Amino acid sequence: METIPSDDRGLAYGDGVFETILVQHGKPSLWAWHCARLARGCRRLGFEPPAQAVLDAQYSALPVQGCHVLKLIVTRGSGGRGYCPPDVPSPRLISRLMLFSPQPVRWQKGVTVRLCTLTMASQPRLAGIKHLNRLENVLARQEWQSPDIAEGLLCNARGELVEATAMNVIWYQEGCWLTPRTDECGVQGTLSAALMNAGHLSYGTLALDALPAVRHLCVLNSVQGVWPVRQVVDAQGSPLSAHDIDSPAVRELQRQAHALLGYGDSVSFER
């Protein structure tokens, strides 16, 4: 296990950003999207990201067999006086490779998710980037233990859906897939961004009380792919809404997303 000095600002203040990247047979998925978000995050925090060649070197050495997740952390490094960063920071790049198995059963049969009681705070200065201040996600993820609950949905103070604890959320409305903006809270997903870039996804707003009227709902990220949501339950486990997971709209979106991730041909969506 790699170690870092205990005065690193990533540890001290969460002063940095990270990415978790799907790697299949040595090939990282959505690499350009991950690098772009990482760089955008560093700049938003006020320091220069590692050079692209330094990032590229991270995947040139990846194992060519099997399925992994590559986690990259970039911190502002050590130094500075308290919260005040050094004038010229020396960012620290930390990488870790973990074995990973996708869950095709969740792709095919969908999942039950739960509505979290934690309300996400609005902080436009930090919204959208994948920074290391993730206590809201940790607290939300602690709200349930049951393995039957695949994810937890999070709302903002206006009662609108924002994201899931570790995934983005999308819904189908009037022939379009929509996802919340991440300009006040939440993380802009790389898979969501790639789907949006390909014309398969747009921005929208969904108030929680409008959720039961939504026909299709999914949670997704660049590692797990797309999980259709069968049912949303509240903190007591009572049903809040039910959704249709086996429709052409869901399967087509899933096909597009999984093609972007390189999962495309490896899984049958037949039930």
Place this chain on the structure above:
Amino acid sequence: METIPSDDRGLAYGDGVFETILVQHGKPSLWAWHCARLARGCRRLGFEPPAQAVLDAQYSALPVQGCHVLKLIVTRGSGGRGYCPPDVPSPRLISRLMLFSPQPVRWQKGVTVRLCTLTMASQPRLAGIKHLNRLENVLARQEWQSPDIAEGLLCNARGELVEATAMNVIWYQEGCWLTPRTDECGVQGTLSAALMNAGHLSYGTLALDALPAVRHLCVLNSVQGVWPVRQVVDAQGSPLSAHDIDSPAVRELQRQAHALLGYGDSVSFER
């Protein structure tokens, strides 16, 4: 320099808390208050704090000469699956001792502070504790470079004062020293808590537009002590308010605070 494994949750998510403790001649100031806030923070995040004997061992080995700051970090340790913490975490205690010199000139002559443009987000689930998610403080501290600005004041979305980037804020009103509650944002200061416990400080609310009418304003923490604020300037450096720093109310509060910190007899407040 001590190192930590790169899979520590403190680095990954800011999943932990910290304290910075003034140590003079081997004696930590406000030790019980620091330990109490540390423990409260761990419990709020959902894990058991280190035993008191483990914390006490941190200061039994301190150098008996000179003035230092002891920084303690307690993370939830390694493990878990993503944001989901392990069922039985093994918290990691990291300690670091740094030389420190207080700034008596600031005690005596007061300071100029600046109003930060960053607005603090409201998150009651994290407010009051000294957790490791401190990017708001880092961003706010980056708003100025001039050494003539000693601190930056932060407001909430309602335009009320919350704290300074690394200190608490107090003001004098109708014969009382007041400080904002920290139930939506901000960190509850140990010196503020000790002053409150001794009857020298109460909770209040101060809207920014009422600041010019405040006669005395101070920023304070358990390491620096109490800095009277002479002037508040805006982001362009234009004066927003001026305050009287040389009055019995200010000097008496300073005396009480510095006695709590063990600075009491070492400094003359005569100008």
